[in-house]
Amino acid sequence: MPFSLHLEDWRGWLANEGMLTCDPRYRISSPPGNALPAMLRRRLDDTGRATCEILSALDPEADLPLVHASRHGDTTHTLGMLEALEGGEPISPTRFSMSVHNAVLGVHSIACTQRRPMQALGACGDEFDAILHEAQGYLMEGHRAVVAIFSEGPLPSAYHGHTEHPGTACAVGMRLTLDPGRRLKASGPVRSGHPSPLEVMGWLSGDTPFLAGRHRWQLGAE
Amino acid sequence: MNQTCDLTLELKRLIIDTLELEDITPSDIDPEAPLFGDGLGLDSIDALELGLALQKHYGIKLDAEAEETRHHFSNLNALHSLVEARRVN
Numbered sequence: 287m288p289f290s291l292h293l294e295d296w297r298g299w300l301a302n303e304g305m306l307t308c309d310p311r312y313r314i315s316s317p318p319g320n321a322l323p324a325m326l327r328r329r330l331d332d333t334g335r336a337t338c339e340i341l342s343a344l345d346p347e348a349d350l351p352l353v354h355a356s357r358h359g360d361t362t363h364t365l366g367m368l369e370a371l372e373g374g375e376p377i378s379p380t381r382f383s384m385s386v387h388n389a390v391l392g393v394h395s396i397a398c399t400q401r402r403p404m405q406a407l408g409a410c411g412d413e414f415d416a417i418l419h420e421a422q423g424y425l426m427e428g429h430r431a432v433v434a435i436f437s438e439g440p441l442p443s444a445y446h447g448h449t450e451h452p453g454t455a456c457a458v459g460m461r462l463t464l465d466p467g468r469r470l471k472a473s474g475p476v477r478s479g480h481p482s483p484l485e486v487m488g489w490l491s492g493d494t495p496f497l498a499g500r501h502r503w504q505l506g507a508e
Numbered sequence: 509m510n511q512t513c514d515l516t517l518e519l520k521r522l523i524i525d526t527l528e529l530e531d532i533t534p535s536d537i538d539p540e541a542p543l544f545g546d547g548l549g550l551d552s553i554d555a556l557e558l559g560l561a562l563q564k565h566y567g568i569k570l571d572a573e574a575e576e577t578r579h580h581f582s583n584l585n586a587l588h589s590l591v592e593a594r595r596v597n
Contacts, residue, residue, distance in 0.1 A: 381526075
């Protein structure tokens with residue numbers, strides 16, 4: 287099935303703002319703000335909070351399907367739970383309840399009373415292509431637009447050198463449609479790279495001419 | 509400050525730290541106000557987390573299903589009475 291996706295708007299967030307070169311109008315500030323109610327916000331780390339801010343910025347009416355991908359999820363807290371189990375300590379009920387991959391979307395949906403379709407996925411490095419496939423599916427079903435977001439939290443030092451990671455917590459979200467916006471052109475498939483949210487942001491900002499995932503992605507003119 | 513005040517403050521800090529209530533200070537917690545639902549606004553996951561904290565800090569084991577547990581968690585004063593009566597460390 288050929289891709290016919292268009293980019294209507296996007297937002298990016300980096301824990302270390304100094305590394306971010308994108309236009310300020312597309313940027314979510316770090317640390318993220320306090321838009322979420324405090325009793326929900328406390329359960330999310332900065333990456334989760336930034337993810338919710340991006341979702342609210344791109345879907346202000348809370349009426350679009352949402353797709354959230356993260357390759358590794360919240361590894362900091364997952365590792366903490368594994369270490370507690372190893373030490374024979376009870377694990378935190380809060381951490382356990384938040385350890386599912388769709389936890390961030392769940393908090394967002396409670397905060398915004400969002401009742402549209404939502405899905406969370408991990409794809410072993412193919413997250414960027416995966417969220418575009420899912421977005422295309424929702425659009426073909428007749429939704430006007432879809433928000434697809436890709437985030438990575440910080441990687442605990444125990445995992446350094448054992449997996450690919452952008453080296454910083456980061457998140458990028460796109461509002462995609464079948465028509466208005468900049469065309470996302472797919473050629474290939476090339477299967478040459480595992481783009482991280484950081485690389486997606488660089489590509490959306492025009493720093494790189496194409497993005498190599500399972501396809502070779504190019505962005506049409508504004 | 510007498511021991512009752514000490515324990516009250518200690519419990520307020522335990523609740524704030526354990527439940528990561530980043531915008532709440534000890535003076536915001538009214539000892540008479542409900543901890544769950546209205547009042548402080550804690551939820552069922554907080555109840556489990558608080559039960560675990562009482563076990564870790566004071567050696568108090570509670571039955572999550574028991575009606576008396578609801579009473580112990582009704583407000584800070586009730587929690588205070590529980591800890592005073594049942595603490596083993």
